[in-house]
Every structure is written in structure tokens, then in C-alpha cells.
Amino acid sequence: MKNIWGRHLRKIAAKILDLPADVTMEMPRITMIGQIHMYIENHRGVLQFSDKELRLLLTKGQLLVRGEKLVIRAILSEEVLIEGKVSGVQFIE
Amino acid sequence: MQHRWIKWFNGYLVIMIKGKRVERLINLALHKKIEIWQISRFDEQRGRMSIQLIDFFRLKPLLKETGCRTRIISKHGFPFLLTKLRKRYAFVGGFLAFLCMLFVLSNVIWSVEVVGTEKIPKSQVLEMAKQVGIQEGKLSLFLDDPDKIKARLMEKIPDASWIGFRMNGTKAEIRVVEKIIPEEKQVLGPQHIVAKKSAVIHDIFTTHGKQMVRPNDFVKKGDLLISGLIGKEESPVAVAAKGVVEGEVWYETEAVIPRLKKQAIYTGEKHRNIYLRLWGYELKIWGFGELAISKYEIEEENHMLHWRDKQFPVGIKVEDLLECEFKQIKISTEEAVATAKEAVKQDVLAKMKTGGYIKEEKVLHQREENDKVYIKMHIIAIEDIALEKPIIIQQGD
Numbered sequence: 001m002k003n004i005w006g007r008h009l010r011k012i013a014a015k016i017l018d019l020p021a022d023v024t025m026e027m028p029r030i031t032m033i034g035q036i037h038m039y040i041e042n043h044r045g046v047l048q049f050s051d052k053e054l055r056l057l058l059t060k061g062q063l064l065v066r067g068e069k070l071v072i073r074a075i076l077s078e079e080v081l082i083e084g085k086v087s088g089v090q091f092i093e
Numbered sequence: 094m095q096h097r098w099i100k101w102f103n104g105y106l107v108i109m110i111k112g113k114r115v116e117r118l119i120n121l122a123l124h125k126k127i128e129i130w131q132i133s134r135f136d137e138q139r140g141r142m143s144i145q146l147i148d149f150f151r152l153k154p155l156l157k158e159t160g161c162r163t164r165i166i167s168k169h170g171f172p173f174l175l176t177k178l179r180k181r182y183a184f185v186g187g188f189l190a191f192l193c194m195l196f197v198l199s200n201v202i203w204s205v206e207v208v209g210t211e212k213i214p215k216s217q218v219l220e221m222a223k224q225v226g227i228q229e230g231k232l233s234l235f236l237d238d239p240d241k242i243k244a245r246l247m248e249k250i251p252d253a254s255w256i257g258f259r260m261n262g263t264k265a266e267i268r269v270v271e272k273i274i275p276e277e278k279q280v281l282g283p284q285h286i287v288a289k290k291s292a293v294i295h296d297i298f299t300t301h302g303k304q305m306v307r308p309n310d311f312v313k314k315g316d317l318l319i320s321g322l323i324g325k326e327e328s329p330v331a332v333a334a335k336g337v338v339e340g341e342v343w344y345e346t347e348a349v350i351p352r353l354k355k356q357a358i359y360t361g362e363k364h365r366n367i368y369l370r371l372w373g374y375e376l377k378i379w380g381f382g383e384l385a386i387s388k389y390e391i392e393e394e395n396h397m398l399h400w401r402d403k404q405f406p407v408g409i410k411v412e413d414l415l416e417c418e419f420k421q422i423k424i425s426t427e428e429a430v431a432t433a434k435e436a437v438k439q440d441v442l443a444k445m446k447t448g449g450y451i452k453e454e455k456v457l458h459q460r461e462e463n464d465k466v467y468i469k470m471h472i473i474a475i476e477d478i479a480l481e482k483p484i485i486i487q488q489g490d
Contacts, residue, residue: 072132
């Protein structure tokens with residue numbers, strides 16, 4: 001119950017203060033430069049990683065990045081920079 | 094994320110991870126704030142990542158936890174460079190020696206330049222500079238303050254009113270400003286002024302001595318103009334007579350000017366010969382064609398090989414034969430007379446000292462004969478006729 005209320009409050013705050021959703025709602029912010037770079041903020045850890053696939057845990061659900069020759073160029077507790085050739089991004093509820 | 098070269102400075106490793114739970118390892122590392130980057134996966138079992146040297150040891154417990162094993166692929170950064178250099182001490186020594194040499198050699202005075210000397214010989218300035226310590230091959234590092242050097246140099250070279258000293262890179266520059274010493278007046282012995290030529294006095298101006306003649310007096314060569322003996326006649330005092338005496342001198346000069354003149358006119362045709370010059374020998378290398386012109390003037394040009402001031406005995410001579418026609422030109426009598434007059438005037442002016450000028454000119458006689466103009470002229474010139482004659486004082490007089 002508390003969690004639902006909290007989320008509700010956040011939504012209202014986001015609307016009133018005109019804040020971006022990634023700040024208030026802990027949603028991932030994804031920046032891509034063509035296919036070669038991908039920058040993901042607000043992730044919650046690596047679930048699976050191979051050169052074809054990267055599965056990241058999010059606050060709500062998972063993010064699946066598909067591609068070829070994927071390399072994690074840099075990783076911090078909330079950010080990850082991927083290099084390679086990204087062919088698809090998929091949200092898994 | 095730290096900057097790349099900070100990572101390099103701290104040193105980092107590229108390691109191979111063997112194990113199934115690589116993702117778990119990454120997450121744990123993130124949790125413990127262990128920075129890892131450049132992560133890639135070869136297959137299910139193996140992965141590769143970069144990690145800072147200090148973090149590598151902190152990774153050990155995590156490896157145990159996840160059951161992974163590591164192998165170092167390569168080492169990068171400054172700490173590893175140091176260990177490498179420790180092995181190559183000769184190289185390091187060489188590099189340090191190079192730096193030392195560079196430092197020492199760039200602090201050596203390689204040349205000393207003296208600027209601004211005219212009367213003071215450069216060698217003297219250089220000698221004094223050597224005594225002060227400025228010399229080619231010395232270290233400029235141990236030189237005194239430039240102001241002190243200046244002061245000491247000025248002491249040593251009294252003829253200079255100012256001396257500047259400056260190090261310009263490896264060149265020592267000494268700038269000298271010389272004292273301008275007033276010219277010493279020539280001390281004249283007692284003398285008379287006599288006439289150099291027979292003339293009529295035009296103007297006389299005496300600065301020292303007793304004037305003996307007046308304008309419009311006629312004087313012969315050697316006549317006394319200004320006496321160096323002044324005072325009473327019984328006991329004269331000898332001084333150096335000085336003055337300007339302008340006399341009217343008469344010249345009679347003759348000149349002959351031919352009315353026929355030979356003149357060369359270029360037709361524009363030419364023939365070029367080129368010679369190679371080697372140590373004074375000439376070798377023709379161009380212009381073997383038949384010479385089509387008969388009358389010509391030769392124009393020669395030498396191009397010798399040189400570098401800066403040095404001349405080499407190797408070069409090329411270009412010889413142009415310019416065809417010309419010779420024509421006889423007859424000039425008019427007036428023209429011939431004008432030329433003759435000019436020639437006569439030049440002749441008279443050449444005989445005079447500088448400062449003289451022609452006051453009057455008159456044609457006395459003029460006749461034409463065999464295409465030649467004879468002319469006789471009378472010229473009155475004003476010129477300085479003063480001549481110094483020392484007075485020889487006889488003892489016992």
C-alpha cells in the first residue's frame with residue numbers, strides 16, 4: 001500500500017514540477033549514438049552478458065539489448081556504456 | 094569514471110575471467126565500488142575485463158564467492174613501466190644523460206658577438222670580455238648578473254661610453270657605444286700664404302696673419318699674399334697665416350673636334366656562345382652553328398658558382414655576339430663647337446682645385462678644316478690660389 005501511495009505522490013510531483021520521468025520515477029534513460037554506442041542510466045545490475053546479448057535489471061522489469069560484438073565499455077552502479085553494433089532494444093515487463 | 098591517464102598512472106590490468114557467474118562478479122564489483130571497464134565475453138565460460146591495479150587485490154574475495162578464476166593478459170601503466178625501466182637501467186641512464194647534456198650544452202656560450210664598434214678593435218673587446226668571463230665554451234650558468242658584467246666591461250674599456258651585455262640563447266651579445274672624441278685640431282706651424290698661380294685677386298679673406306694684397310691686385314706665382322709675420326717690423330712674431338684667397342686665373346685652351354663620328358647600331362641579330370668554365374679553362378658547349386654575322390660587338394657574362402662568399406672556380410660564360418652596323422655621322426658645326434666648349438671647360442675644371450668655378454668664357458678663334466673644328470678659348474676662372482709656405486725661423490736672427 002505504501003509503495004503505491006509513494007508512486008502516486010511521485011507522479012503528481014513530476015506533473016506539478018515538470019521534472020523528467022527518469023529523475024522522479026527511476027526509469028532508465030537511454031542515449032544511443034547510431035548503432036555503435038549505447039548509454040543507459042538508472043539500471044539496477046547486470047543479469048546476463050554475452051557478446052550478442054545484454055540483459056539489465058531495472059527498477060521495474062528488465063531491459064534486453066541485442067547486438068553483435070557487444071562490449072561494456074564502462075560500468076558504474078547506475079550507468080552502463082555499451083559499444084558494439086546494437087540491433088535491438090527490448091523492455092521485458 | 095576517472096580520466097584515462099589517471100588510470101594509466103595508477104596502473105591497470107587486462108584480465109581473463111574464467112567461470113560461469115561473470116555477471117554476478119560484475120554486480121558485486123559494482124557494489125563494492127571496484128571499477129571495471131572494457132568488459133567483453135568470449136563464450137559462456139570466459140570473459141575479459143580491465144581493472145585498476147589496486148582494485149585487483151580487492152577482487153580476490155569476490156572471485157572466491159562467485160567461483161571465478163582470473164589470469165592476467167596484459168599489464169599497463171606507470172607502475173609496470175617502472176619495473177620495466179628498472180631492468181633497462183642503461184636506457185634510463187642514457188635518457189638522463191641526454192637531458193643533462195641538453196641542459197649543459199644549452200647553457201654554454203657558443204659565440205660572442207660584438208656590435209657597434211668602429212674605432213675600438215673587436216679583438217680588444219673580446220679580450221676584455223674574456224677577462225670578465227665571457228668566452229666561447231664557458232658555461233653561461235655561472236656568469237654574474239648582466240649589470241655587473243656591464244659595469245666591469247665599462248671599467249675595462251674606457252673608450253666606450255656605454256656597454257650592453259645580453260645572453261641571447263647561446264650567443265653572448267656585447268653592444269658597444271663608443272665615445273665620440275672631438276677631432277684634434279692640427280697645430281699649424283708658422284707659415285705664409287703665397288700665390289699658387291699668377292692671378293688677379295678676386296677676393297681675399299684673412300683669418301690669421303697680415304694681409305699683403307688687396308682685391309684687383311695682380312700677383313705672380315709665389316707672391317706673398319698673407320704674411321705670417323706680425324707685430325713690429327723690428328721684432329716680428331711668426332704665426333700660422335690662414336685665409337681664403339680667390340684669384341681670377343686666365344686659361345687659354347685649344348680643342349679639336351672631328352665632325353665625322355662613327356656610330357655602331359645594333360641590328361638585333363645575335364649569336365650566342367656558351368662556355369663551361371673550369372679552373373680558368375673554357376670549354377665551348379653551345380653555339381656551334383655557322384656564324385651568320387660578320388660585324389659584331391661582344392657582350393660577356395660570367396655566372397660562377399658560389400655559396401655565400403665562397404667562389405668556386407666552376408661556372409658558365411655566356412657570350413653574345415651582337416651584330417651591328419657602323420655608320421658615319423656628320424655633326425653640324427654648332428654641335429661640334431658646343432662639344433668643344435664643353436670639353437675645354439671640363440679640362441679647365443679638372444686643373445682647378447674643388448670650389449673653383451668659371452666666371453667668363455670667350456671663343457678667341459675658331460676654324461674648320463678637313464671636317465674638323467679647331468677652337469681656341471679664353472677662360473676666366475675663379476679659384477683658390479692660397480698655398481701654405483712654412484716660415485723657417487733662422488736661429489740668431
